[in-house]
Amino acid sequence: xxxxxxxxxxxxxxxxxGTAQAQISVKLGVLNDRSGVYSDLGGEGSVVAxxxxxxxxxxxxxxxxxxxxxxxxxxxxDIGASITRKWYDQDNVDVILDVPTSxxxxxxxxxxxxxxxxxxxxxxxxxxxxxxxxxANTLHWAYDTxxxxxxxxxAMVRQGGDSWYFLTADxxxxxxxxxxxxxxxxxxxxxxxxxxxxxxPSSDFSSFxxxxxxxxxxxIGLANAGGDTVxxxxxxxxxxxxxxxxKLGGLLVFxxxxxxxxxxxxxxxxxxxxxxxxxxxxxxAWSKRFMGxxxxxxxxxxxxxxxxxxxxxxxxxxxxxxxxxxxxGWMKANPFEDAVFGKGxxxxxxxxxxxxxxxxxxxxxxxxxxxxxxxxVTKVPADQAFRPMSEGNCPLVKKN
Amino acid sequence: MxxxxxxxxxxxxxxxxxxxxxxxxxxxxxxxxxxxFGLLNIINFTHGAQYMMGAFASWMxxxxxxxxxxxxxxxxxxxxxATGIILERLLISRLYNLDHLYGLLLTFGVGLIIQGLFRxxxxxxxxxxxxxxxxxxxxxxxxxFMPNYRGWVVxxxxxxxxxxxxxxEKTRLGAYLRAATENPTLVQAxxxxxxxxxxxxxxxxxxxxxxxxVLAAPIYxxxxxxxxxxxxxxxxxxxxxxxxxxxxxxxxxxxxxxVEGLTKVFYPEASSTxxxxxxVLVLLVxxxxxxxxxx
Numbered sequence: 024x025x026x027x028x029x030x031x032x033x034x035x036x037x038x039x040x041g042t043a044q045a046q047i048s049v050k051l052g053v054l055n056d057r058s059g060v061y062s063d064l065g066g067e068g069s070v071v072a073x074x075x076x077x078x079x080x081x082x083x084x085x086x087x088x089x090x091x092x093x094x095x096x097x098x099x100x101d102i103g104a105s106i107t108r109k110w111y112d113q114d115n116v117d118v119i120l121d122v123p124t125s126x127x128x129x130x131x132x133x134x135x136x137x138x139x140x141x142x143x144x145x146x147x148x149x150x151x152x153x154x155x156x157x158x159a160n161t162l163h164w165a166y167d168t169x170x171x172x173x174x175x176x177x178a179m180v181r182q183g184g185d186s187w188y189f190l191t192a193d194x195x196x197x198x199x200x201x202x203x204x205x206x207x208x209x210x211x212x213x214x215x216x217x218x219x220x221x222x223x224p225s226s227d228f229s230s231f232x233x234x235x236x237x238x239x240x241x242x243i244g245l246a247n248a249g250g251d252t253v254x255x256x257x258x259x260x261x262x263x264x265x266x267x268x269x270k271l272g273g274l275l276v277f278x279x280x281x282x283x284x285x286x287x288x289x290x291x292x293x294x295x296x297x298x299x300x301x302x303x304x305x306x307x308a309w310s311k312r313f314m315g316x317x318x319x320x321x322x323x324x325x326x327x328x329x330x331x332x333x334x335x336x337x338x339x340x341x342x343x344x345x346x347x348x349x350x351x352g353w354m355k356a357n358p359f360e361d362a363v364f365g366k367g368x369x370x371x372x373x374x375x376x377x378x379x380x381x382x383x384x385x386x387x388x389x390x391x392x393x394x395x396x397x398x399x400v401t402k403v404p405a406d407q408a409f410r411p412m413s414e415g416n417c418p419l420v421k422k423n
Numbered sequence: 424m425x426x427x428x429x430x431x432x433x434x435x436x437x438x439x440x441x442x443x444x445x446x447x448x449x450x451x452x453x454x455x456x457x458x459x460f461g462l463l464n465i466i467n468f469t470h471g472a473q474y475m476m477g478a479f480a481s482w483m484x485x486x487x488x489x490x491x492x493x494x495x496x497x498x499x500x501x502x503x504x505a506t507g508i509i510l511e512r513l514l515i516s517r518l519y520n521l522d523h524l525y526g527l528l529l530t531f532g533v534g535l536i537i538q539g540l541f542r543x544x545x546x547x548x549x550x551x552x553x554x555x556x557x558x559x560x561x562x563x564x565x566x567x568f569m570p571n572y573r574g575w576v577v578x579x580x581x582x583x584x585x586x587x588x589x590x591x592e593k594t595r596l597g598a599y600l601r602a603a604t605e606n607p608t609l610v611q612a613x614x615x616x617x618x619x620x621x622x623x624x625x626x627x628x629x630x631x632x633x634x635x636x637v638l639a640a641p642i643y644x645x646x647x648x649x650x651x652x653x654x655x656x657x658x659x660x661x662x663x664x665x666x667x668x669x670x671x672x673x674x675x676x677x678x679x680x681x682v683e684g685l686t687k688v689f690y691p692e693a694s695s696t697x698x699x700x701x702x703v704l705v706l707l708v709x710x711x712x713x714x715x716x717x718x
Contacts, residue, residue, distance in 0.1 A: 058539070060648065063548040193692055222695030226643050226652055230441050230687040230694075233567060237434055253549055253644040261554065261570045261642060263561060283644060285551030319546065 048088035049345055051332065052116040054106060054131065055146055057095035060224065060249045061123045063279050065146045065324050067093075069121045071316045072325040075309075076332035079362075085340050092116065096127050103127035104134060111138040117345055118143060118335060121328050125149035125196045132161040141347050143335060145327025148248075148275060149199050150410060153374040157417035160347055162354065164375045165327030166297050168196075169410040171274050172204035174295035174379045174403050177211055179242050179272050185213035187272070188240035190231050190255060192247035193220040200246040200274050216240045221247070228255040232262055236269065244272040252276055253283050260288045277322045281396045286387040295408075297379045298326035298363055299397055305362040320394040326363035330377075334359045334369075367405070372417035376405035437567030438688045439681060444573045446680020447580030448635055452657040453664065453672040454584055455631035458591070461667035462604050462624045465515060466523060468531035470657070471650030472538055473629045476503045477636020478645045479541060482550050492555040492641070496579075499637045500630035507629030511622050534650075541647035549646035576638050583634060584673045591669055600624060659702045665715020675713060 053073055055065035070093045077089045092114070096103035103122070110116035111134070119135065122128045123146025135142040136158040144152060145164035148171070152163045187208050191197040197220075205215050216238050219231045232255065235243045243264065245255050252273060259271055273280075276294040300310035300320045309329075313321040337359070338350040358368035367377040381400040390396060412420055452474060459467045480499035484490040490498065510533065518525045554572045561570040591597040603610045603617050611617045636650075643649060664675030679698055686694040693700075705713060 058542065060547055062542070063546040219691050221691060224652055225695070226649065227441075227445055229444075229573075230438055230684060231691065233434070233437050233441070234688070236568075237431075250547075250549065250644050250646060250648070257644065258642060261561075261572065263568050263570070267568075279546075279548040283549035283551060283646070285553070287553060288551070 046086050046088060047339060047343070047345060048090070049082075049118070049336075049339060050090045050092065050114070050116045051118045051120055052110050052114075053091065053093040053120045053328070054096050054103060054110075054127075055093075055121040055123050056098050057093070059098050061098065061146075063319070064249070064277055064322060065121045065123050065328075068313070068317050068319070068321060068325045069146070069328040071313060072321065072329040073120060073332050075312060076329045076336070080333055080336045082336055087336060087339055089336070096122070096124070098124045098127065100126045100130045104130045107131050107134045108138075111135075111140055117141060120144075120331065121146045121324065123147055123324065125151075125199070126194075128152060129156055132156060132158055135160045139347055141335070141351065143328075143331035145331055146324045148196055150203060150415070151199070153370075153372045154410075154415040154417055157372050157415070157419055159351065159373075159419060162331065162351065162369055162373045162375060164331045165323045165377075166295075166379070167374070167409070168200045168203045168275075170297070170379055170408045171200065171295050172207045173410075174381050174408050175272055175274055175293060176204045176207040176244070178293060178381050178401070179270065180208055180211040180213045184242035184270055184272070185211075186240045187213060187215045187242045187244050188235040188238045189215065189218035189244045189246050190228065190235060191218055191220050192223045192251055194223050196248070197223070197246045201244070204244055204246065204272075204274055221251070223247070224249075224251055226250075226254055228258050229262060231255075232259055232264055236262070236264055236267065240269065242270050242272050244274055246274050248275045249280070253280050256284055256292065257288055265291070277324070278320055278394070278396060279322060281384055282320075282394070286385060286390055286396065289384045290386045292384045293381060293400070295379055295381055295403075296323045297377050297408075298323040299380055299382060299399060301395065301397070302380070302399060309362040314394075327375075330359070330361050330363050330367070331375075333361055370412055372412050372415055372420050374409055374412070374415075376409060378405050379403045379408035433566035435685075435688065438684045440564075440567065440569065440684075441573075442681040442684020442687075443677060444577055444680070445683060446677035447577050447584075448639065448653070448676075449657055449660045449680055450584050450673045450676025451580050451631055451635040451638075452653065453660040453676045454587055454669065455628040455635075456657065456661050457664070457667055457669055457672040458587065458631070459625055459628035460661070461669065462600055463515070463519070463621055464523065465518070465526040465530065465625075467625075467628065468527055468654070469510070469534040469537070470530075470629075470632050471652075471654030472534040473503055473507060473632040473650070474636040474639070474653065475541065475647060475650035476506070476537065477633030478552070478640040478643075478649065479545075479550075479636075479647075480633065481637045481640050482552050482645055485552070492637075496634070496637050500633040503633035503636075504626040504630030508622055508626040510629075511625040515625065516618070516622070538647050538651060545647065547646055547648060549644040549649075552640040552645050554641040572641060576642075579638060580635075583631070584676075587631070588669050588673060656698055659698045661712075663698075663702050663705045663712055665712025668712065668714040668716075671712065671714025 053070045056062045057066050082089045094106045118141040125147045128147030142161040148168050150167040150169040189201050191201045273294040281289050338353040342349045355369045360366045364377040382397045383400050481495035484495045558572040607617045664671035686697040
């Protein structure tokens with residue numbers, strides 16, 4: 024009697040284990056700035072975007088149980104690194120998402136490789152993530168410094184802005200953006216007249232702007248982000264820089280920054296994003312849902328988180344596994360299409376290839392609503408926007 | 424063109440003028456801190472948040488009530504000053520008998536909470552606030568284009584700073600205030616309501632910060648972190664000028680603005696640190712600050 028009971032119990036356990044194998048549970052960690060200068064760009068918005076992807080994928084009905092956690096890296100590499108280790112070692116997180124601030128992203132990518140997990144980045148700018156620092160465990164969604172330089176810089180040189188003066192945020196990200204943009208300017212026949220490295224963060228740019236004005240350069244390139252960009256543009260308008268015939272090149276601008284500036288000050292500014300909420304019916308529908316949760320328009324970072332989670336879950340479903348090598352292999356082998364970016368694919372070096380927009384800020388009288396801020400000037404195909412794989416010095420590519 | 428150290432003199436004049444404009448913000452903010460420290464012995468770390476509240480108050484007045492820049496210049500400091508009075512009555516007044524450190528911790532904490540609340544409500548990207556129509560445009564001074572609004576900032580700040588100095592150093596009310604700092608018990612014995620005076624002084628110091636905030640709203644990004652970025656520099660200004668010295672903080676504010684302006688021409692990378700270098704040098708030579716009295 025006791026024997027039968029034990030046998031039944033064992034059989035029960037085995038059956039239980041059987042169903043557990045069919046059910047895959049995945050834990051996603053959204054790691055970004057939740058309180059500082061970049062919290063409006065990623066922050067809770069990226070958590071919402073990840074949740075929307077899980078909802079749209081109908082993960083539950085496909086036997087994939089998804090849990091989402093989030094944390095604040097405060098834009099500090101040491102804090103980002105310790106959260107990453109804790110998540111991978113103790114909390115069984117499988118994938119880390121978003122991670123704006125290039126220095127933090129590079130640290131997370133390194134640890135992700137060590138621990139053999141997955142990092143889907145859509146918040147950081149540095150093109151090094153798919154260049155010298157590329158790993159088999161990291162994919163870079165949304166945008167990067169080369170694409171920003173190619174689209175915005177390239178377009179401005181072609182429009183006649185062939186002499187540049189840079190206002191560069193004095194840290195790794197600013198230097199990378201200046202480097203990549205200078206290369207594009209020179210490649211298109213333009214020249215760089217000068218550059219001034221501004222302490223990060225700064226609130227007063229008037230002095231630097233006057234130096235740029237005195238240089239008589241046709242374009243003043245703003246190799247900075249967030250509050251720095253907002254202050255620089257606001258003060259350029261005040262000092263009559265744009266009225267004097269010089270153009271501003273916003274090299275990393277988000278739709279949120281334009282909202283902060285107001286159209287009166289920002290009108291006419293050109294910049295690049297890979298996503299604009301008002302581009303077509305599917306981006307509008309998706310953004311409307313997003314705004315229902317967040318009360319602000321989504322930007323390319325949020326769209327990147329959505330798109331990356333969706334493609335990752337497809338990979339998990341197809342390979343019936345969450346083994347990083349298998350899933351990432353599948354993700355690279357299969358192109359994707361979604362509501363935010365349309366068609367795209369993942370390259371061998373981890374670069375996600377999507378089309379980019381050259382945008383222009385509307386005049387106040389052209390705007391019909393609170394977030395009706397931009398118009399699409401041109402759409403630049405992915406292979407012209409991003410750096411060719413052969414030029415990136417990614418070790419993964421050399422081996423092949 | 425005449426050159427000085429490889430920089431055209433015209434450009435140099437421009438940069439000096441800009442330095443003066445930045446200096447006027449330093450002067451107004453450090454003045455508020457000096458007034459509060461001089462009379463309350465509280466190191467008011469909420470000052471940055473109160474400066475930010477001034478800018479936000481003017482934005483709110485415009486967007487919720489349709490009240491423009493000029494009334495806001497009076498109303499916003501009054502409103503923010505009133506919140507300062509509440510803060511002083513409810514919390515700060517309980518710390519006067521304790522070590523400075525407690526006041527510092529309390530005001531620092533309150534500042535963080537206020538910033539957090541604004542961040543929750545308005546995000547960090549910032550809000551747009553335009554230059555009043557009477558002051559748009561600018562003058563061509565020959566060596567630079569001087570926006571009218573910046574000129575107004577210098578004038579307004581000079582008036583406010585000198586008025587504050589005059590009230591504290593030259594009027595009967597100011598004499599009471601200074602006496603209450605020296606010996607509150609004795610002054611109270613003469614029938615003067617010292618606690619009320621202290622409360623109002625704190626309110627006035629906070630109002631000065633808010634006034635600077637309103638002046639800043641049209642030219643700087645109005646966001647919850649705007650004060651946090653500035654306040655550290657302003658504290659350095661106060662330390663260099665001498666804690667509690669009214670005239671010292673005004674003069675040091677303008678002077679350091681000029682020094683910073685020059686640094687931006689000759690070695691921009693150092694412009695955020697030059698003030699702290701000066702602070703170290705001053706503290707080595709005169710530990711009480713340039714205008715401070717040694718206790």
